[in-house]
Amino acid sequence: MQAHTHTPAIIFGHHIRYVVPLFQRPYVWNQDDQWQPLWDDVRTLTERLLDAPQPVYGAPPVPPHFLGAIVLDQQITPSGFIAARHIIDGQQRLTTLQLLLDAAQWVVEQHGADIDAQALKTLVLNDSTLTKHADHVFKVWPTDRDQDAFRAVMDNTVQLPPDPATSKIVQAHEFFVDQITEWADVTGDAAKVGARLNALVRALRDHLKIVAIDLEPGDNAQVIFETLNHRGSPLLAADLIKNLIFQLAQAEGADVHYLYNTYWKPLDSDYWRQLVAQGRRRRPRIDLFLNHWLTMKLLRGVAGDRVFTDFRDHVFTHRPAIADLLAELAADAQVYQQMENLAPDSIEGVFHYRVIRALDSAVVSPFLLWILRWSATDMPAQQRTKAITALESWIVRRALTRATAKDLNRMILDLLRALDNDGPARAGDTVETVLATQQAESRYWPDDRTLHRVLETQPIYKILTRPRMRMLLEALENSLRGPLGEGQACPRNLTVEHVMPQAWREHWGADIDGDHNATAERDQLVHTLGNLTLVNGKLNPTLSNRPWTDDDTATRGLAGGGKRAYLLRHSQLKLNAILVVQHEATWTEHDIRERTSKLVHRIASIWPRPAGAVRPQQPTSADATDDLVIHNDDDENEGATVASHTGKYRSLWRWLRQQSGNDISLSFAQVEQILDGPLPPSARNHLPHWYGYDGTALGRAIRDAGWKATHVNLIDEHVTFVQVSG
Template identity: 50%
Template sequence: MQAHTLTPTEIFGNQVRHVVPLFQRPYVWNEQDQWAPLWEDVARVAEDVLTAPVGYGAPAVAPHFLGAIVLDQPAGPPGFLTMRQVIDGQQRLTTLQLMLNAAQRVAAQHGSTLHAQALQVLVRNQPEILQDPSEAYKVWPTDRDQDTFRAAMDGDGTLSAELAGSALVRGHDFFVRAIAEWSQVTGDPDKAAARLQALTQALRDHLKLVVIQLEPGDNAQVIFESLNSRGMPLLAADLIKNLVFQIAQARQLDVAGLYRKHWEQLDTDHWRLRVARGRQYVPRIDIFLHHWLITRTLREVPADRLYLSFKEHLPTPPDQLELPALLADLSRDAANYAALEQWPAGSAVGRFRYRVLQAMDSAVVTPVLLWLLRWTDQELPTVQRDKALAALESWLVRRALCRLTSKDINRLTLDLLRKLDETGPATAGDVTETFLAGQRADSRFWPSDDQVREALTTAPVYRTLLRARLRMVLEAVEEHRRTPKSEQPHCPRNLTIEHLLPQGWQTYWTAGLTEELATDRAALLHTIGNLTLVNNKLNPSMSNRPWTDEQAQSVGAADTGKLTELQKHTTLKINADIVLTAPHGWDVEQIRQRTAEFIERIIQIWPAPAVSAAVAALATAEKEKVPAGEVDEPEEESAPGQSIALTGKYRPLTDWLREQDAASLSVTFDELETVIGGPLAPSARTGSGYWYSQSNSLSKAIAAGGYQATRARLVDETVVLVRR
């Protein structure tokens, strides 16, 4: 390559056309970061020219260096213009053209014809030798910017709102205003002409660029990479795009065709928009490329090494790369990624996007979603795709609800991708479920039903779960409560989480208060059974009211109670249920029962695979050294409405309860073990949620005896059994 330091006159003075390849990024410079600092430098040089002594031996005006550009001379049809391809520096060259054209326009209006013509030759080629109207411009940008560049340079004053708002037009307008203000065109005409003359000389002869001219055999991409830190930092996507199309150009492929078919869709504001990724804001296209590279390489890709990871993924030498296939793969996954928000809310993909990627903020598993979406229905049956997504969603939600670590999800995602890649798409759902069910490490296991019950029964989820996650869980319970034929099967989004027993219950809820009741309220206040969703946040006076209208009126709080206010602010099924089950009051017993009901729905919404329940029971027995005979044995399920006939170890408890006449029985765990003739399951002593479950053997035995468990106290090892 050859490098020369040239002035704008030497770069643009001849009949020349600098063409920006269509695969380069669009114009992105702005006033704060580039236009204003550049103009300040140019204005300083013009001031030096204006005040410099004239005559033989006078010191020369110091030039200002604008940086480096890289040009290549591609082979092409013969013509009357010298053609140059801009490898690097297109932002700088384009901006220089905008400034030269702006100065020419101001000089033509307020200076002399001579100054305007001196600048005109630097921005326009002679019309007599042109074969195409676009050849009139000394710089011709990438196709996305051509209309706006032409509008900026021609300035006919009839621009559409879209063109007028483009960066190129705004940049040109900035330089026109700045030059007119500096030249003082509204003052003395002679003074303005003198200042415009100094500016013309500065622009033509006192700006310098290092022009690197490539020669045959030079690696344009290596030079491009070494200079990419100049000006506006390049996105990783820009570097990848240039590398890919430089390879395509070197192999004499149809660059324009490949670009328009596979990459043009990515050169839009939608993809360059910065969106949240954790605490950072990152261009959407770089986030997508990060996920895509993981699916392609099946290994961890550091977010700050996307371009290097992409290069390392390419075969050596690059001519072995099946470039059209690579671009087709990338554009297909990009289209799937862009279309995620278009999936119906009730579809497995739509649910996964909202619940996992958005509410759970678990974007780390996006590569799995992209892998599943890349196949046709024939390659990956829809039922298998949906099964895979449901399994991964259940695994993630259950671990979050159990407050288990998420530090290993990125490695688990890679292991799952490798397994899917090994087995192929046809059985992706079965493979995903089996893979997740087989994880045994603390950072990877799939929580069982009992573990979810234990975690949620007394957990203050309002404080321990992020609001978005907690809201999503309540929405899911509401949707599960609705019937399939409901006119609105999906819960509205962005509702407010409200406590049923108020956080400020001490204001009106002290009648009959005992120390034990106060303790129970404090323990259950933030549990899931005491939470609901409302359209708008209730103000404190409404939120803390007594429960019923009569109670509110009796203490002079208001005409209506909290239950009535809740009904005004929502039509959700989970709130309608409260009206039916607790029309007269709301307190700890109702909270416990609603918590147990919600937990059972959560278990149904996000089920664990059948194999995991048995595996978890055996693992628990082994861990706690409990004899195998003491692990709950599965019982036969009865049809709805029928009494449950048990034949397992809890049958004596059922028989004993059927003999009792009391409305409630307060018994100790030891007394129950005496009735049963053996030990309770370990979970009965470690998780109060076990007592409120409707699916384990102990609860079924109690229900078959006509009772249900309430007020299970693990500290005292007592439980109250109330007749159903």
């Protein structure tokens, strides 16, 4: 490499073309990050020139301003053509500089001296009489996506694109014209305007400095492109991958223009560069696609910051034909784009909405991409449906029962490896078999009993996020409307409503006034599944806390009817139609429990689990959080501290009696595994229930086993048992 520091007058002062290779990214610089800072620097430099005294012989009046570096690759130019260099790095910088120079030239031509305007014109246009092609008049020539806009702003005789607001090239040029016009104060004194514009011309031509690095024969342009420190808008992983692919294609002598236009050009659209949410982060859509594509292709996890390096290693290791690689990428990119526009009532569209969006499980995207990339010939429709519905059931059931999601990424990788091994023809059988045979607690497919135990007792409204809660109720509504695709799907813009209101004390508390236990029970029940439904956003505030019936509403002096009447008149959901028909007079705790049980039965049918799926392995006390093992030895072998315990928590008493060590930490869910049933609601809301008071059966069972409960956390639902000495 040869590096030299040049001014714009030297870089652009002779007949030259700096060409952005077709495969580089489009122009992406913006006002806040690049245009405004550049103009601020140029304006400050110009004002220093205006204020500077006459220069001492041999010394510049003000220090120059450094703009950064560019890397150029000399191209073989046929005789009679203007010399050309490819911009390996720095195309954003050179393009912006040309836009600034041309904007300044236009303002100077309108309001300054002719000699100054001509001095800038030689830096933006070649002599048209020496060019073989009309576009060779431009000193810089961008990639194809930006050429129409660049041609329009750099040549005042060309009409602007139909929608200039969408072109950053047009926006940048207009920004610089506006800034220069305002700064020069063109409506003021002509002599002052001329002096200011003359200083600007001198600053732009002679007081900006750029390091130009010219590659020599044998220099690896791709390596240099990757390792240079980029100043400005950071390169996407996709930009690096694109550059690598087409550098290799160019080295092979392939038709780069054909490959780009056929396969990659659609990926340079704004759609693919849009930022989309990934958990708490936002990443360009194309980088997410490449991340998921690599995970699917390599059958291993790919960190977000290693997308390019892992792609490069894959290419250099397996040496795929570049045309075949591009064709595969382009085809899978179309599949990935379709994933976001699936029919909302299709099996695939429902999976995407429920799992990837509502449950925020983007980690399954490589799985869905693998499933959808196969044709119906390769993967029969029945097998595709089976694969998708099996994974949806597995994930939803685990989410509803609050099972850990920490192993989900590894589970997806195991599924991909199994699918890759078995092939697409039996994809559904493979997925169901793999999921149904998982025994680890972090991978177990929850059964119907677990669904009932959790959903019939837990305050699910507090446990699930609103998108998850809404998705669950929508699924219940859709199941009442009939099979997918056979009826109008439930709207997805509704809000979750408590039938018995959260603030039930206002109009619903007369029947239990003063009963502490009944009050605590109702506080728990109002957040359970059976008390929840969906309503539109306008109806929700109207329902508010009003009583259930019209008579109760009138008795309390409230205008309008009761909550039941509002649901009857204004809601078209089957969930609410069944609710109001079956409960004309009252809505009580008994009704909530009964409806909860019915809804859980329906949930089990919406997301079925194979009858042969195994139950989980359960941990030992040595590692209670991972390996809960429950023994059922005879009482005569249990030791002598307490001969027997006959309370309803006897299974916990027995289990604790069998443990060694000084302390054991368990989640509430693990305690329920030992009990083989749910904890009472009061155990989740009141600390004293865990301690050895005479009135708490749970506390007595713990005490009789020779242990005590400590560090009871009702928020995280966790308890530590400590063995009592002696």
